[in-house]
Amino acid sequence: MKLWLARQRYLIDFTLASLARRKTRNLGLLFVYTVLVFMLASVTLYSHALRQEAARVLANSPEVIVQRMVAGRHDLIPPGYIEKIGRIRGVQTREARLWGYYYDAVTKANYTFMVPAQGAPAGGEIIVGPALERSRGLAKNNGISFRSYSGKLHTFVVADVLPQASELVSADLVLMSDESFRAFFDYPAGHYTDIALSVANPLEVRNVALKLAAALPDARPILREEVLRTYASIFDWREGIVLALLSAAILAFGILAWDKASGLSAEEKREIGILKAIGWETGDVISMKFWEGLLVSLTAFLLGFVAAYAHVFHFAASLFGPVLKGWAVLYPRFQLTPQIDGLQVATLFFFTVVPYAAAVLVPIWKAAITDPDSVMRG
Amino acid sequence: MRPADRALIFLTLAGAGFATCFLDATRLRAAAANDANGMATLVARLHLTDLALFTEARYTRHPSQADLHSPFQDHPQALEHFPTGSLIAPPAGLTRTTSEVGAGETAK
Numbered sequence: 001m002k003l004w005l006a007r008q009r010y011l012i013d014f015t016l017a018s019l020a021r022r023k024t025r026n027l028g029l030l031f032v033y034t035v036l037v038f039m040l041a042s043v044t045l046y047s048h049a050l051r052q053e054a055a056r057v058l059a060n061s062p063e064v065i066v067q068r069m070v071a072g073r074h075d076l077i078p079p080g081y082i083e084k085i086g087r088i089r090g091v092q093t094r095e096a097r098l099w100g101y102y103y104d105a106v107t108k109a110n111y112t113f114m115v116p117a118q119g120a121p122a123g124g125e126i127i128v129g130p131a132l133e134r135s136r137g138l139a140k141n142n143g144i145s146f147r148s149y150s151g152k153l154h155t156f157v158v159a160d161v162l163p164q165a166s167e168l169v170s171a172d173l174v175l176m177s178d179e180s181f182r183a184f185f186d187y188p189a190g191h192y193t194d195i196a197l198s199v200a201n202p203l204e205v206r207n208v209a210l211k212l213a214a215a216l217p218d219a220r221p222i223l224r225e226e227v228l229r230t231y232a233s234i235f236d237w238r239e240g241i242v243l244a245l246l247s248a249a250i251l252a253f254g255i256l257a258w259d260k261a262s263g264l265s266a267e268e269k270r271e272i273g274i275l276k277a278i279g280w281e282t283g284d285v286i287s288m289k290f291w292e293g294l295l296v297s298l299t300a301f302l303l304g305f306v307a308a309y310a311h312v313f314h315f316a317a318s319l320f321g322p323v324l325k326g327w328a329v330l331y332p333r334f335q336l337t338p339q340i341d342g343l344q345v346a347t348l349f350f351f352t353v354v355p356y357a358a359a360v361l362v363p364i365w366k367a368a369i370t371d372p373d374s375v376m377r378g
Numbered sequence: 379m380r381p382a383d384r385a386l387i388f389l390t391l392a393g394a395g396f397a398t399c400f401l402d403a404t405r406l407r408a409a410a411a412n413d414a415n416g417m418a419t420l421v422a423r424l425h426l427t428d429l430a431l432f433t434e435a436r437y438t439r440h441p442s443q444a445d446l447h448s449p450f451q452d453h454p455q456a457l458e459h460f461p462t463g464s465l466i467a468p469p470a471g472l473t474r475t476t477s478e479v480g481a482g483e484t485a486k
Binding site: 008012013016017057060061062065073074097101109110111112114116117118119129131162163165166167168169170171172173194196222231298299303305306313325330331332338339340 | 381383399402403414417422423426427428433445
């Protein structure tokens with residue numbers, strides 16, 4: 001064992017000396033390789049963390065949201081509609097929601113106006129989301145006016161600002177009382193936007209949705225699992241777009257690696273010939289090149305991954321964030337919680353390190369099994 | 379020091395950096411646990427259904443709640459024109475052919 005280790009150390013010594021002879025070329029390759037791993041790792045780390053964050057946050061959203069459809073479009077819930085749902089077995093609670101959109105011409109942004117089921121502010125008061133607080137320069141007890149769709153100006157007092165930590169879900173929220181909401185939007189009495197249902201048994205959710213669709217043919221039940229799936233597919237799609245854009249870089253690296261793999265330079269061939277002529281065995285030459293492939297690819301993988309981690313979780317993914325997150329006038333400021341998927345890291349390792357190490361070995365094996373004399377003569 | 383030893387020390391340090399990423403992730407997750415709980419409570423209290431990521435249109439602010447017509451509300455063959463729309467996947471129902479979609483199903 002000791003002998004084997006000593007032999008490997010000598011091989012690594014020789015490999016490093018050989019790499020140093022073509023310093024610029026090899027450092028260039030290492031740099032490109034590291035940047036490639038960095039880009040791929042950044043995209044996968046960011047998308048995975050964003051998907052996990054969405055799944056974790058929305059795990060507490062209502063089990064079923066019931067909308068009413070008229071002519072294929074979302075319509076208001078009329079009086080008496082909620083009572084019909086109450087008769088469906090398995091439904092534990094049903095809460096009518098009141099919410100809508102308001103376009104603010106000052107910031108050129110849409111706000112989500114909402115009436116909370118519990119803890120609604122008093123009439124004439126509002127609780128605003130942190131992005132709204134920033135964009136309109138608001139503070140607690142400030143007054144703010146919005147012109148309603150009927151043309152009337154409504155003035156509200158900011159009773160509170162939602163915590164900055166919740167910005168991912170509350171950036172554009174404006175919470176107000178039932179009366180203020182109805183007065184502002186001229187919302188008909190007894191009507192609601194949609195209904196949130198809670199189902200006692202999670203296994204029953206799908207059955208409840210089926211019963212709902214049968215009892216109320218104009219109802220569109222939206223299950224929590226569908227909401228979660230929507231977000232998973234949004235970020236999968238975005239990850240796919242970035243990876244498609246990066247595919248040019250991946251392809252360029254593939255060509256570089258293939259070029260290195262498919263043909264050895266005359267200098268490398270002569271080096272192998274000399275090594276064989278002075279007594280190196282085929283196995284030694286292959287081991288030496290194996291170390292070369294491993295040292296370059298492992299260094300590129302480790303440096304690329306660590307740089308990607310720092311980029312995504314300590315520098316807010318400034319390079320890819322805008323494409324992966326999307327953008328809006330009122331954009332929430334949030335820091336992603338790191339979630340590293342072991343399988344993803346293993347896949348990245350397999351597809352970046354293994355092909356390169358293998359690509360280096362094949363031509364060397366071909367050159368190493370030929371006669372030293374013919375290899376040296378080229 | 380021999381070049382092999384220097385290379386192995388460098389790789390060990392890079393490997394330690396790699397392992398540190400996992401430890402750092404655990405530390406940051408623990409530090410953010412309170413914020414995450416606060417956000418989860420708010421979602422449960424307000425019955426929220428969507429992330430406030432793209433506020434430009436109602437079907438991008440609440441993609442899980444929008445009916446399939448909303449991006450094409452101007453007329454049935456209107457092109458979806460908000461920037462986020464080019465980056466959000468179209469709903470599965472829209473990419474199926476008409477013969478695969480049952481009557482009234484596009485609204486679901």
